[in-house]
Amino acid sequence: MEAFDASISEAINVFMGNPDGDLIQMEGFKHRVDNIISKVDKLEQKVHDIEIFYSSVNEKQTYVPKGSSATKDKDKEKHVSSIKKQQQDTSHREAAASKRMQDLMRHFGTILRQITQHKWAWPFMQPVDVEGLGLNDYYEVIDKPMDFSTIKNQMEAKDAAGYKNVREICADVRLVFKNAMKYNDEKSDVHVMAKTLLAKFEEKWLQLLPKVTEEEERREEEEAEAQLAMQLAQEAAHAKMARDLSNELYEVDMHLEELREMVVRRCRKLSTEEKRKLGVALTRLSPEDLSKALAIVAENNPSFQSNVEEVDLDMDAQSESTLWRLKFFVKEALEVQGKNSGTMDGNERHNNNKRKREICDAIAKTSKKTKKPT
Numbered sequence: 001m002e003a004f005d006a007s008i009s010e011a012i013n014v015f016m017g018n019p020d021g022d023l024i025q026m027e028g029f030k031h032r033v034d035n036i037i038s039k040v041d042k043l044e045q046k047v048h049d050i051e052i053f054y055s056s057v058n059e060k061q062t063y064v065p066k067g068s069s070a071t072k073d074k075d076k077e078k079h080v081s082s083i084k085k086q087q088q089d090t091s092h093r094e095a096a097a098s099k100r101m102q103d104l105m106r107h108f109g110t111i112l113r114q115i116t117q118h119k120w121a122w123p124f125m126q127p128v129d130v131e132g133l134g135l136n137d138y139y140e141v142i143d144k145p146m147d148f149s150t151i152k153n154q155m156e157a158k159d160a161a162g163y164k165n166v167r168e169i170c171a172d173v174r175l176v177f178k179n180a181m182k183y184n185d186e187k188s189d190v191h192v193m194a195k196t197l198l199a200k201f202e203e204k205w206l207q208l209l210p211k212v213t214e215e216e217e218r219r220e221e222e223e224a225e226a227q228l229a230m231q232l233a234q235e236a237a238h239a240k241m242a243r244d245l246s247n248e249l250y251e252v253d254m255h256l257e258e259l260r261e262m263v264v265r266r267c268r269k270l271s272t273e274e275k276r277k278l279g280v281a282l283t284r285l286s287p288e289d290l291s292k293a294l295a296i297v298a299e300n301n302p303s304f305q306s307n308v309e310e311v312d313l314d315m316d317a318q319s320e321s322t323l324w325r326l327k328f329f330v331k332e333a334l335e336v337q338g339k340n341s342g343t344m345d346g347n348e349r350h351n352n353n354k355r356k357r358e359i360c361d362a363i364a365k366t367s368k369k370t371k372k373p374t
Contacts, residue, residue, distance in 0.1 A: 036255050043248055097219050104166045104212060105155065111204045112173065116148050118200070120193040124148055124176050141183050146175040166212050173201055270323050275315040278323065281330045282313075289333040296325050 115121060127147045130138045138145075151172050154163055163169050180194035270278070282293055297313065298304045300322050315323070 036252060036259075039248070039252055043245060043252070097215075097222065100215055101165055104208070104215060105163070105169070107208055107211070108166050108169055109155065111201070111208065112148075112151070112169075114204065115173070115197055115201050118197060120197060121148070123190050123193060124180065124197075135183075138183065142179050144175065144179075146172050146179060148173075148176060151176070166208070170205060174198065177201070269320055270327070274327075275323065278327055278330065279313075279315055281334060282326070284337075285330065285333055286337055289329075289337065293326055293329055293333075296329060297322055 116125065125148050127150065128135065128138065128145060151169060154161060154172075155169060156162075177194040177198035181191050181198075184191040184194075186192075282290065285293060294304075294313075297318060300319055318326075
């Protein structure tokens with residue numbers, strides 16, 4: 001944007017230098033420039049949105065672009081609607097999966113009732129009374145105490161404390177019996193009761209396990225499909241944004257070209273001295289910038305060959321539009337070149353002089369020709 005603003009400012013100065021220009025045309029020109037700058041700002045925001053999106057895709061994150069500058073675009077709205085539909089589908093899918101998991105938990109609840117109603121289940125129904133039984137080393141042996149009343153409370157909880165799936169409940173049921181077996185001697189009644197009930201539980205769990213595994217695989221497949229569908233919908237939306245952005249950038253470029261042509265038509269003609277100075281300035285350009293300058297000449301002069309070893313450039317034969325474009329370009333290029341010249345060593349300068357000498361020789365030849373009247 002800084003280079004763009006600088007070029008516009010230069011053009012305005014030239015325009016103002018024309019004694020035939022009037023304030024009304026100048027205000028109209030400024031208004032068009034302001035509109036283009038505003039449009040460029042919006043395009044920059046779109047570029048930022050797209051860059052963030054594709055960065056988030058690489059990191060496997062979900063991203064929704066900010067801003068509302070493109071909400072008037074019907075095609076984009078269609079893609080955004082597609083994303084919203086995917087989000088709704090995901091919500092419905094998760095609700096259905098949650099319902100199926102609740103069904104599995106009810107089946108598991110049946111198993112749990114059968115175990116807790118066994119005549120040997122009473123020692124495991126409530127938390128161990130560590131203080132009442134004088135079990136001073138209990139917490140040194142058992143890392144996570146567990147009992148059936150705690151399991152029942154978590155199964156009935158509706159908040160984050162509740163179980164999310166059947167396997168979590170299964171793990172806690174096993175923990176109830178394994179804690180008892182770990183703390184009590186193998187020959188003790190509690191150890192034998194716990195071992196017996198654990199075996200009965202594992203037998204009943206094996207009957208439910210195929211349904212649990214089937215649900216887990218189904219949920220994994222659905223989540224993968226939903227994630228892919230969402231990613232495709234997002235990529236489609238942002239691909240459309242990228243295409244629109246390309247078209248809008250082309251339009252901005254065309255508007256800038258129109259403004260440039262309007263300005264140069266209002267500009268005064270370069271004097272003979274200014275043409276001479278422009279020719280000298282061309283010889284000071286780097287090889288890369290010199291090639292760009294010659295490309296500017298070639299744009300309005302199809303017969304001009306800028307890629308030959310020796311270039312014959314007649315400044316008087318160039319249109320005023322071409323001369324002013326060269327003047328703007330050379331001025332900016334030399335300013336940049338001046339900032340970077342401190343880092344260039346002697347060898348680089350020597351190698352860069354070859355192409356410059358060719359142009360200098362060509363311009364020296366044209367100085368001997370008869371000048372056209374201005």
